[in-house]
Amino acid sequence: MGLEAREELKNQELDDLALVWSHMVASTDSLVLKWTLDMSITDIIHRHGEPMTLSQVGASLPVPCGNYDILRRLMRYLVHMKLLRAQGDDLYHLTSASQFILVDDAKSLVPFARLIQQGDVEGRCQALCCLLEAKGATSAFETVKGEDMWSHAAKNAEHNKLFNVAMACDARLVTPALIDGCRDIFQGIKSLVDVGGGTGTASRGIAKAFPHIKCSILDLPHVVETIPDYPDVERVAGDMFSFIPRNDAVMMMKILHDWDDEDCVKILNRCKEAIPKEGGKVIIVDIVLDIDEGHEITRTRYAFDVIMMISTGGKERTEKEWRKLLLNAGFSQCEITLINALQFAIIASP
Missing domain, CATH: 1.10.10.10 (Winged helix-like DNA-binding domain superfamily/Winged helix DNA-binding domain)
Structure with missing residues (x-):
């Protein structure tokens, strides 16, 4: 040599x-x-x-x-x-x-950082190892706490507040990116329900950008009771697995990645029931793993797949997995758009 x-x-x-x-x-x-x-x-x-x-x-x-x-x-x-x-x-x-790490900045990610940083790293690592063998628990969180994250949040006001504030700070970043990158998809929509919309950051942003759209939020009762009374956004307490109110469009921002494929199909079936067969839209804002892989943000997208494994038992999906999921739920059209965010806009039609 x-x-x-x-x-x-x-x-x-x-x-x-x-x-x-x-x-x-x-x-x-x-x-x-x-x-x-x-x-x-x-x-x-x-x-x-x-x-x-x-x-x-x-x-x-x-x-x-x-x-x-x-x-x-x-x-x-x-x-x-x-x-x-x-x-x-x-x-x-x-x-x-x-x-992004200034507490009072409009683009602050500090609450999300606090949410990710909480808990014992070694304990979560051990829980991940246990998940390889466990058949009952669906997430590392459930393995450690003995209950899923949603049940824990319903009983723990401090964790519920931390989670909702973190989701709101992320929505403040994602919503303008969605509006700027996909303005045309909101044309022709007269009503929209934000499923799992938390404290209303995304739906209020859309209502402000598109005054012709009547916006509402569907979320669990313990979340809805924390939402201020906004004049431009209606609040609806309920479970998306049981019922989604009828609207021209259903939006789910960072929701489906919380669930496995079987549960996602159930949720998407409810979405399909809620929108018109002609012109109805489901607007999904979530990560797509294998698009735009050359960007530095790709590592964060893959990291979130592990975070979902730990926290909810959900997953981030590839383009192929998204298209298969939507097809299994009866959607014939799917358009994926890159926006200036960690997530993508996935527009599905019956």
Whole structure:
């Protein structure tokens, strides 16, 4: 073997080693992000209105800073994560990504981060291992808690609030992307029900963008009772497995990924009963795994498949799986549109 070939093998080995190490220490990113949110690092700099020195950040923390070397090293890691930008050795700027971890920003993902970060990582890993052998439990959450997530949320007001706020913050990002990327699908629709619409972020956004559409939310009673009384959105308490009110369109944003194929077909059958045979639409906003795979966001889409496995027993689906699912539920047409979001718009017609 020539010198050049041996050098190439060495470089490949180093690349492989770096890949494995990056996965091994990936939990550090989550740990530092949690610390960043707990200490309000980005919010402190944002409120200051201009870049801050290390000493200024330390003096503004919610707890006394007694070790500036530790703070400097953590700030350095945030720069490596591209959540901050350093100027010289001692001046820190926000980046364009920082807006997503500002508590009060309209695009904040902080509540969703809190939802993902809760719980014991080791315990969830053990539960995943148990799922390989278990026949009764449908998710790691159920294995650990002894009940599914929906039953737990109905009895646990704190978890219910955390979940609903997290879903609302995600909907604030996804809804404008849906409206901008698929404006034509809302033309001709006079009424729309947002199934599993939570606290109404998505349906209110659609009602504002399309005043001609009468919007409503269908969700479980313990969710509906937390929804404020919005004049442009009707609230309906109910179970989507039993009944979906008749409308020109049914929208489900991040709903079907919570369920296995059998349950999804049941839900979709209810959707089909609720819309007109001519002109009726089911608007599904969910991840499609194998489209746009070249984008960096692809890893997050695959990660959500594991998150669904842990939390609900559901799954993220490929294009082929989505088309098969909709065909099995009696839908003859399916159009998948890429929007500026983690999710895609999947439009199904009878």
